[in-house]
Amino acid sequence: MLGHSLAKEILNGSRRALAKSITLIESSLPQHRKESLDLLSSLPNVSNTLRVGICGSPGAGKSTLIEALGLHLISLGKRPAVLAIDPSSVTHGGSILGDKTRMVELSVNPKAYVRPSPTQGNLGGVTVSCSESISLCESAGFNTIIVETVGLGQSETTVDEVADLVMFVTTPAAGDSLQGIKKGIMEVADIIVVNKADGPLAEKARYTKFELESAVNLNLRRYHCKPEVVLCSALNKIGIDSLWKAVENTARNLKQEISEKRHRQIKQNTKRMLEALIRTRIKEMENNSNFKKIVEDEGIPRAAAVKLLDILFRS
Ligand SMILES: Nc1nc2c(ncn2[C@@H]2O[C@H](COP(=O)(O)OP(=O)(O)OP(=O)(O)O)[C@@H](O)[C@H]2O)c(=O)[nH]1
Ligand SMILES: [Mg+2]
Incomplete structure (x- = not known):
């Protein structure tokens, strides 16, 4: 019941219902599973949205950039x-609550919605719950979804699993750190931002842009669409307009690839959810007396597992 009524409220544009719904789908409690399913299946599929993933090293200015970009999007x-x-947050229970304080204007703007951090231990993992949250936001009428990831390393690939395009934010750099950036971003970045191109860093920012463009040109074979390198100052809100034009341009050029990517993401997340549900069922089964009996009767783990699998799929 709760799932269906939340869906109705979301379609009416209720932000409270949206927040409640995201909390519901992020929950790993068994009693929330059916409500979540009711909620998600009561909402129509919304296409014609753009999902941009933003990654980059800690402190590169991602949140500041999202604040500037978000306000620019509202003006459009x-x-x-x-x-x-x-x-x-999955392992440490940490959160990036600080983000809301960096998106001061955006988080209170009625045309925007800012959700700082997922709770821990969601069914199906972070990418599944993030994809579901994206769908909920789209049903509530938000047409441009921005996903910020923390840190370096694995997070670029994670964001690629929920976003249409990946924007990599870096800062003016030289030497070894520039080499590292070149290596890290070539795999996934669709748009490259050299942020903090202001004050004493402006000159170094131009050099960084030039170096990154050369690296892109050396790797042209890898791309369906050559990543644009854009200079900007999120703090001073300079270059935001050109950055968004670059995003739209890339989205236009990659229209077909994005559509195929969304299908791949659905398949991947279905697999993840299926695995999570099966794991949950196994846990529930473990407490069952039948489980213990089969384990004891069979004696051989493989034989017991085959028998249990049979029961699992029949039920
Ligand atoms: N000079 C300058 N400073 C900036 C710019 N953008 C962000 N900063 C500063 O850089 C610091 C980090 O900014 P954030 O936006 O929190 O960076 P972030 O990438 O979101 O950081 P994490 O979420 O911790 O990974 C803050 O002190 C910002 O004020 C910029 O364009 N120019
Ligand atoms: Mg941040």
Whole structure:
């Protein structure tokens, strides 16, 4: 019942219902599973949205950039929603609550929605719950979804699993750190931002842009669409307009690839959810007396497992 009524409220644009719904789908409690399913299956599929993943090293200015970009999108008549993938929250229970304080204007703007951090231990993992949150935001009328990820390393690939395009944010650099950036971003970045191109860093920022463009040109074979390198100052809100034009341009050029990517993401997340559900069922089965009996009767783990698998799929 709760799932269906939340869906109705979301379609009416209720932000309270949206927040409640995201909390519901992020829950790993068994009693929330059916409500979540009712909720998600009562909502129509919304296409014609753009999902941009933003990654980059800590402190590169991602949140500051999202604040500037979000306000720019509102000025263009769009409705942005900002979500976060925080892989660390799964293991450490940490959060990136600080983000809301960096998106001061955006988080209180009625045309935007900012959800700082997922809770820990969601069924199916962070990418599944993030994808579901994206769908909920889209049903509530938000047409441009921005997903911020924390840190380096694995997070670029994670955001690629929920976003249409990946924007990599870096800062003016030289020497070894520039080499590291070149290596790290070539795999996934669709748009490259050299942020903090202001004050004493402006010159170094131009050099970084030139170096990154050369690296892109040396790797042209890898791309369906050559990543643009854009200079900007999120703090001073300079270059935001050109950055968004680059995003739209890339989305246009990659229209077909994005559509195929969304299908791949659905398949991947279905697999993840299926695995999570099976794991949950196994846990439930373990407490069952039949489980213990089969284990004891069979004696051989493989034989017991085959028998249990049979029961699992029949039920
Ligand atoms: N000079 C300058 N400073 C900036 C710019 N953008 C962000 N900063 C500063 O850089 C610091 C980090 O900014 P954030 O936006 O929190 O960076 P982040 O990438 O979201 O950081 P994490 O979420 O911790 O990974 C803050 O002190 C910002 O004020 C910029 O364009 N120019
Ligand atoms: Mg941040």
